[in-house]
Amino acid sequence: MDALSPSDAAEAGIVEQVLDARRDAEALELRGGGSKRFYGGEPRGRLLDLRGLAGVRSYEPTELV
DSSP: OOOBOOSSHHHHTHHHHHHHHHHTTOOEEEESSOTTTTSSSOOOSEEEEOGGGOSOSOOOGGGOO
8 A cells, every 4th residue: 555645734735635535435544743653542544644744823812722
């Protein structure tokens, strides 16, 4: 299986990738840095590497209630 490595949510079409996987009944392994990969069961499905989406893009302190 090929790994997907988007660097920008809009550019990468994350929604489309998830919808494609759903349509094809294919599991996705969503992974950031992978530091907690040992939790739970054995990872399965096509890797959707989300490391490129790290960081705060928008911060509205008034919305944190």
